[in-house]
Amino acid sequence: MKDELERLFWIEIAKRKARLVDVEAFELMLALWQDVMTWCECHENELEEPFSDGVDAFWDKMQFGRFSWPFLWHPKRLELLDEVTALFAERGREVVARLPCYQGFFLADFAVVTNLVELHDWWQFISSGRGRKYLHSKGLYSSRGEPHPVAATEEIRFVGAELPAISFGEMITTTISVSNPVRIPRRLKFEAIRTLIADERNVIVDGERLNGRMLLDFDLSKPMPSMREIEYAVRAAFNAERLKRWDAMLASGIITDPTMLDETEFRTQDMTKLLLPPIEEHKLMLAVTSARPIIVGLHCWDLVQAGLSKNAAARKAMDELCSPSGDPDLTMRRALNGLAGIQRRIDEYDPSLLPWNR
16 A cells, blocks of 8 residues: 555646646646546446446557557447547647656546545545554554454345355454545556567577577666566566467467466466565655645645635645544644645656656
């Protein structure tokens, strides 16, 4: 969660810097997001399922020139995406060309407006004694508690079963969680390392053409990528190539049993860990005391941009950002300090400051 909040705070700062640099482009992005969302919602009946994720696919098309891969497997969704893209592509290209400061993030995340009041209330609850007690969580904050026994409040019986699967009053183990109410952005890292499969290239070393080999490519004139980045690139490319070869052998009949694939080589837990930067790289979410001042500062900054004075914004924040019990506990001094801290971060912001863009 600490890393998720680090990313969230960075994108919120980046959004506000983008608004300062080119407010027209920023407002164009927000209006376009809403128009595309409205269009997708109006066409959900053609799919008989939600189509709100079509907005993400639209922004991916604008930013990267292609749709998100899951949509390629659904002909009707792809048809609707082609239609919405044709309708809004000109405005989307203008956003990509004009909008500053989004580098390092997906536009699909950048265009989303974060509800800071909901984020604040969630954070205050999960980091409070009351919230940790309710969740049965350990540590100073967590949105997910530890497994703990509770008495079943009703009988659960499967259809056709003579005996209940769970009897009333029986002790069962449960886990309580309170999900984050806002969208967590993804990193979009500048590609410092390329992996090349020799079979797909004409790679010759000492006069001999390489086959069945993988090569790493990075710029020697730039700082060396970290071992974590190198390992991730190697594992990702290796796994992808092995899966491709297994698919080819299955299709050709060389292998008939897909369970023969050694799944230990393709587990994602280690890959996920490699994506997370070391804690010492965090610059914003440093401790449990870091989150609230940032959220308060962002909220006050937005209120100032809406026309309020700094003191009026601080007073409004004091009314809106309360304790878990609903009581006002934010002081004028803390609100103004949060605003000053965020203003400094916004003024100094540049995409090169993102830890994953260095």
